[in-house]
Structure formats: structure tokens, C-alpha cells
Amino acid sequence: MSRDTGAARTSRDAVEIRRAMAGDAKRLTRMVRTSRAYEGHYASMVAGYQVGPDYIEAHRVFVAVAGDGGAADGGGRVLGFYGLLLDRAELDLMFVADDAQGYGIGRRLIAHMLEEARRAGLTGVRVVSHPPSEGFYRSVGAVRTGTVPPNPPVVPWERPELSFPVGDEAR
Secondary structure (H helix, E strand, C coil), X not given: CCCCCHHHHCCHHHXXXXXXXXXXXXXXXXXXXXXXXHCHHHHHHCCCCCCCHHHHHHCEEEEEEECCCCXXXXXCEEEEEEEEEXXXXXXXXXXXXXXXXXXCHHHHHHHHHHHHHHHCCCCEEEEECCHHHHHHHHHCCCEEEEEECCECCCECCCEEEEEEECHHHHC
């Protein structure tokens, strides 16, 4: 079955990962709030969530873009993004646009995140996963380390806790 989306028509080489800019905040917020992964039962987790310019400036946030992602205005179509918190060695956010899933964007973002973590001197990166995303994280090298208890009312379910080994730990 062929997917006929903008992501499908974008060659793998045309995808660039660049540092997010404050001007990306609205697009990243929209991606979080409209993600099909957070419909129904999980909707409370992203209701009202905002990826603000201050978050982007305070953390290592990177976007995968198709098209002219290097333009001064941050152009290009945002296919996905992640936020790496160095002070806690944690992958805080990781989203791939619904119509861009299945094309390797998430794997490229994870590889980029691990390289950023290695350059920052981290030995591991913690992930508190959205329950349906655990399989993806494990498929790209994360190891399950435990479970994070519910935090009602926003998160009324347990979440898998995983860790990515980085640097020498990954070998």
C-alpha cells in the first residue's frame, strides 16, 4: 500500500534536521495537540499543551524538515521534532507528524538525539514513554528500566520508563 502524502513524496535526503527556532513554536505545538497518538483516552495529556519559544531557547530542540528547512525564516514542512533536556539527561518530547510516520523520520531524530547527547557528555538518556510508543523506543535501542506511576488528573495511567545508552555505554 502506498501512502500519498507530502512526506512520501519527499526524498529521504531532502529531510534536514536543524535546531528549532522560536518561530517554530506554533507548528510544534500544533503537532503535539493534533497527534492521533493522543486521541481519546490519552487526550488529557496534550490538552492545552504548548511548546513555547522559551522552551525552545532553553533546551536542545531539533526539527526534521522537508524542503528549505535551512531558510532564515525556518521554512520547510516540519515532519517531526524532539526536545533533549541536558540537565536531566532526558528525551522530553518526541513527535513525528501523523502522515510522516513510517518513513524513518523518528529513527533519524533518535540517531540525531543520541549524537547530541554524546557530544554533551551524557552516558544515558531517560525516556518516560507514551505507552503506545514503547515498542518504537525499544526498536531503536532503548531499554526498559521501570514504570512511572500515574499522575492524575492529567496522566491517569502508568508509563514505561526507558533509557538509551550513549557513548561508550552504547557499545
